[in-house]
Amino acid sequence: MKKLKTVQRILLFAVCAVSLALAGCSGSDGANGDPGTSTGTIAGTISSSTGAAMTGMSVTLSPAVSGVTPTVNSDGTYSVSNVPIGVYAVTFGATNYTSATVQNVSVVAGQTATENEALAPSGSASTA
Secondary structure: OHHHHHHHHHHHHHHHHHHHHHHHOOOOOOOOOOOOOOEEEEEEEEEEOOOOOOOOOEEEEEOOOOOOOOEEOOOOEEEEEEEEOEEEEEEEEOOOEOOEEEEEEEEOOOOEEEOOEEEOEOOOOOOO
């Protein structure tokens, strides 16, 4: 009888160990976003501080991320998808406008960090 209880305890321990090991392989990266996701998005709007129409808008991440291309629309909205989790500086620019950089933009797995920026015409002070 004592031998049977020892075997039961060993089996119970083994089942618990396997359960814990499988839980660690669930595909979650441990962040607060979607399970299995190790990227997020940065999105927002680039506008003129004077309300004037803008052309040649650009968004740049630092450090640079290989294979990630920002999408900038003619209405000033932008999106940078599939950005690895981390902290970035985001630089906004447009033709005939002073560029502005926002530091410490945190990208969290499965979530969108929103950064909007109003750019000043060249020769004016930056809004950053």
